[in-house]
Amino acid sequence: MNGIEFFHYPCDGGPSLAWGLRVDGVDLRARTAWATRELWRPELEDQFEDQERESAELIWRQHDGLGVLDLPEDPLGRAGARGTAGRVPVLGCSCGIGRCWALTARVESTPLTVTWSSFRQPEREQWGELPLGPFVFARTAYETALRSPVLLTADPLGPAPAGLGV
Secondary structure, three states: OEEEEEEEEEOOOOOOOEEEEEEEEOOOHHHHHHHHHHHHHHHHHHHOOOOOOHHHHHHHEEEEEEEHHHHOOOOOOOOOOOOOOOOOEEEEOOOOOOOHOOOOEEEEEEEOOOEEEEEHHHHHHHHHOOOOOOOEEHHHHHHHHHHHOOOOOOOOOOOOEEEEEE
């Protein structure tokens, strides 16, 4: 089983909070950056040429947490008004409009588990399913983490690591 932690952190230095999450102690944004790095390469090589730092920051910060209004109606993946049954946004866009560049996952729940799989970037359908997950969480731990997110004073992501850029 994977571990999950939901957290809130300040968004854009203002009073609003974003929903973030960690899987097995690693921010999902970091996992997504590494999973999409090679997919970004064809787009960014021409744009950034020798500017590895700029491309690294773009990849690293491509997503943000979800805003309160962007949270799925049903984080357990059942049918809802904001999408097809089972597919929910798990990360939003760094511009603050969650559905602009959302990362989605198929979320399936049983009485004992919640599984996240088939991660996709809807704005890049050509990427297909991303090399991320699947993650299987104990349902009780998942629901507890969702009900009691940790409140952080700053965005925990930090700067992009060396070697991430193109």
